Amino acid sequence: MLGGRLRRLAPLAGAVVLLASGCAKKAPQTTLSPKGPEARTIANLINPVFLVAGVVFVLVLGGALFVAIKFRARDDDDFDAFPAQVHGNFKLEIGWTIVPAIILAVIGALTVSTIFTLSKKPVAGALHVQVTGQQWWWEYRYDLNNDGKFDEIVTANDLVIPEGRQIALTITSRDVIHSWWAPALNGKKDAVPNHRSPLTIQADHTGEFIGQCTEYCGLSHAQMRIKVISVSADEFTKWADNQQKPAANPTEQAAVEGWKVFAGQCTSCHRVNGLKDPSAPTKDFAYPNVVNQRAGVVPNLTHLMSRTTFAGATFDLRKSDDSADGRYCKALGIHWADKPADLTRCLNRVDLEAWLLDPPGRKPMAPGPAMSPASRGMPNLHLTGQQIDYLIAYLSTLK
């Protein structure tokens, strides 16, 4: 008896679990709370469609239940008699053909008009940024002077944008198909090699918007996250000015040692703009074997410390605190925009050391030999503890 009742309750329990899972308090990747005009345009389509679908659901299911209960077989029914045979009800049949057709036509018209609204050309004052999918992280290149070349800023992981301004993204990929999606700002757009797909986003206010790659792209697809950081116009200008500066030579002893290790071990892949040769500090560093340079296929590290995350936004570059904002260092009570130089004291050394010690152990990757074009990810370079200390001292100067 109990078993039977439990069995009957099981589907109900399943439905409750499904329903309750939609109630998460902290759901940064929800599509249902738009934080910009493009996402709102989508919400303005989703909401009425869901409403109509909900009404249809209740009416159809309610009708089916009503009929099933009202006309179910009763004890005093004559079970041998055939039910009365009726042909279709003409009016009903016409009705339930035409009404859904009208509903679908209205939804279709709304959908097409939404698609047109979303594919409008960017406005004149838009900020142009190229988004490149990589295995397995996102590269962002900014075209600040609007000359069609995305060459003023090269960064990774964090997409920093000014609030209230339209951002015209050009989405592409260097290797396989990825898909860029920050649900609070707009729908998703595939990143296809040799294609440039436009997508505009705009954030109403300052804040952080989380997303992730949504097209299976290989081993670390799940570790290919997106973080859009919307800041005030002033803060953006400060950030952009800083990003365009080349790296300065380190002066502190440990950092100078790290610079040497970096020049020897890391430059077959990573670039640091303005990097000088540690053995001739006024000369530009000559990157090894330019033909096989993997620059562009790995994150540019010139301003590593200005980021809040690393390795596809998988790890925080700042010590975690309850402010949940990588740009604010609670321990020191300082903000990224005010004192970027001090932020390295908030560095999340634990994860950065672990990364340098064994990158493929921290994030699934398929690294080959350093110069191999088939290499995907960062190999274990078997660095010693001393080298890692020096390297972190050097990386800390890359602000």
Ligand SMILES: [Cu+2]
């Ligand atoms: Cu991807």
